[in-house]
Amino acid sequence: MNRKKILFVFNPFSGKGLIKNYLVDIVDIMVKAGYEVTIYPTQSSGDATDKIIKDAKGYDRIICSGGDGTLDEVITGLLKSKLDIPVGYIPAGSTNDFANSLGIPKVMTQAAKTAVTGAEFPCDMGDFNGDTFVYVAAFGIFTEVSYQTPQQLKNILGHLAYILEGAKHLSDIKSYNMQIEYDDHVIQDKFIYGMVTNSVSVGGFKGMTGDDVKLDDGVFEVTLIKTPKNPVELSEILTCLTNLRDDSDLIYSFKAKKLHIITKEKVAWTLDGEYGGEHDDLTINNLNRAVPLIVDAAEIVGITAHPTEVFEDPYENLSLEEIEKL
Known part of the structure; x- marks a missing residue:
């Protein structure tokens, strides 16, 4: 046999x-x-x-x-x-x-x-301009930590390493002007962070991607955080993230099977926590x-x-x- x-x-x-x-x-x-x-x-x-x-x-x-x-x-x-x-x-x-x-x-x-x-x-799974990701594609504040934090720090601190390293950048938040097309919708705005996910947990925290997450339903959960105009808006964003809420006008949250993202400059992305390159014209498809x-x-x-x-x-x-x- x-x-x-x-x-x-x-x-x-x-x-x-x-x-x-x-x-x-x-x-x-x-x-x-x-x-x-x-x-x-x-x-x-x-x-x-x-x-x-x-x-x-x-x-x-x-x-x-x-x-x-x-x-x-x-x-x-x-x-x-x-x-x-x-x-x-x-x-x-x-x-x-x-x-x-x-x-x-x-x-x-x-x-x-x-x-x-x-x-x-x-x-x-996710198709990212011909590349692959399993559960998250992300850009903006906090994302660069996943490929810039030393491996030893990741080992010792776990998911807290991501936050501690990211906190160094709070005083210099970079903003990205984006056009995002999904289903029959178009969004044009400035964002400091975004993630396209197929996971209940992101960054070690459960609930970050919303309610009713199914990993085989053919759609991603999408979260986009607008650029805060003042410290009050920044505080509102941090409060929502800390309490795992997406009920702020400063946060877009929706489901999508396919996204087309166009930016005026190349934007660095991470795929499953690793560097995914810089892109200014990007198509993300759900591989059901x-x-x-x-x-x-x-x-x-x-x-x-x-x-x-x-x-x-x-x-x-x-x-x-x-x-x-x-």
Whole structure:
């Protein structure tokens, strides 16, 4: 009997190199679940994408471990290769926003068990001018911290590193004049921050992206913060963000499947917390249910638009004889 095959790709330095303490146990969990395991430690930025493109074909499951950036690289490789392979995720970064949204356990061995025994959840992804993001594309104040904060600071402070580094820029807030087209709407305004998300948690805080967030509904949650004209407006913005409210005229909040963004100058963006380049003409598309992720079905009942599919019985249409042969 041929054993199913897992390609296990991990970032050995993510989260203070935490995986080194659990690597043997994680691989043992995969083997005991009936898989033949190939392990690959990434060597540099972008290496996970290259590995998936080069070698993922022929594997039954991909499992990756690292921060959100490592997951982003794996998903990018799968989409570029047009491979339909389920992905399990063992979070080891400092913030792990997307893992939090999916209810993936924080303990690495427990996450490994979910990655080999969980249910498939076809999840939306984002296309960003031909690039890929998993859960957030953002610009403006606080975003540059995700690729300028030293890795050691990320490891020690977690999501607080983003805020502490960003706070240094409050006295010099840069504003961007933008035209944003979505569905049948057009917005023209000046903004200090914006994010296009498919996540319950951003920056380590749950609730930042609004209510009724579904990760497989074909639409993004969009948040845009207008440029404050005075300290009172700035205070109102900070109060809304602190209390996770979007009921201010200074904050646009809406859902969209596709956005076209035009700016008078090139704007730096981050994709899943990593530098995403500078753009002045940008199209963002929701790739509905593009990649199957392995999750604990009970953990995502509130964030799926298709709960009956996630809880579907995989043995429903099999005879007793067929089940016994599995």
